[in-house]
Amino acid sequence: MDRTFFFESAWLPAGWQDGVRVEVRGELITDVAYGAVAGPHDVRLRLVLPGLPNLHSHAFQRAMAGLAERRGPSGVDDFWSWREVMYRFLARLEPDDLEALAAYAYADLLEAGFTCVGEFHYLHRPPQGGLYANPGELALRHASAADTTGIGLTMLPAFYESSQFGGAPPAPGQQRFITDLATFGRIVEAVRAGIQPSPGRNVGIAPHSLRAVTAGHLSALLDRYREGPIHIHAAEQMREVEDCLAFTGARPVEWLLRHAAVDARWCVVHATHLTPGETSDLARCGAVAGLCPVTEANLGDGIFPASDYRAAQGRWGIGTDSHIRLDAAGELRQLEYAQRLLLRRRNVLARPDQPSTGASLYQDALAGGAQALGLPVGAIAPGRRADFLSLDADHPDLAGRARDAVLDTWIFAQGRSLIRDVIAGGHIVVENRRHKERERIDAAYRRTLRKLLHDA
Ligand code: NGQ
Ligand code: ZN
16 A cells, blocks of 8 residues: 655654655555645645654553442452452463454554554463463464454563562462463464564563563573563562562662663563662663553552653653553653642653753654564654654644644643544554544444453
């Protein structure tokens, strides 16, 4: 498919430009010109940004959004009690269910401004145990959901073997995640066979966490998989930090930086609880911190030291993780607001060379997201995937706003309702706020939820 787009105004790597003409071949941008005039067959949009990469998703969790906001029997609700609710929810999911939930999540992500997603996937086994005929079945159902919706996908099969530091046996609720190295190898092979690399498709690996993977097997994985993204959860909860200290004598990020060659291939998801030393060491190693501000607030995780990390030039990107609420602008707003509340200052994450907080946040999240997913995304530039979103230029909130004030108003004053159209891989997938397959996706989703929640 070849297509030419014309944007009245667009945010390019060099900043805002008017009269932007973009040529697309297949999924990729081949040429960008500005100060241009529209051609007769151009797809015309008014106010355009690059789509935001989403570096951390557990797609099925979208379907339990709102179902874990009730106080449980213990009276002390926290991350760990939420996790029990989540384990009960996933216990019965079958392949068709998972595909329906993922398609719903991905359509919603696109409407919310995310044009590609990193799926951190650990649900490998059937509910009754054993393996699927294709050991990558459930991972590949996510790829089908990505095909249906048009979202870019980096599939990250997770290795999971234990419930606690030191290789403690898995809990009953974790049985569907568990593999040995050989079985994990078969899953990765099946996933690679089913997902051809392209501008919108990549495959990496995800050692789940230092709780779920032993030190020996982590190094075996790193030995074996020498290319592609590596994602890991680390230091999201203080209990994990304390357990890691007790077992290894080091904190999770400290241990990781000491025992693995953490570099630009890595995405350290959450990294919430860091000492100043860990903060600067993580920044220096070139990895991306995978921040999930809305989920981290929802789960009561804590506040990432974003101001110090940014000052040390640390790279970061955004994930929507549990998908409790999907909004690209909202994630960035939550990140900045937590810093303001903590430090009692304003415009904390504006870069020294970019006074607009919105533009600073967006620029960082685009670059970090693209790096973490290993996809050519995150900018309107030749060689990148044609991932765009157009804002509603007629919305009264944008009256009198130009250039960076548009980004600041989108992020701080409005959010996803300002997004009008979304283009992913050169295809218009959201038109006038609605994903093109909404009806079909919503119907399958409703059927699935009826089955999961009422036929129990
Ligand atoms: C997950 N989610 O793998 O879905 C985790 C919970 C865990 C977040 N960490 C499970 N937000 O970390 O053990
Ligand atoms: Zn996660």
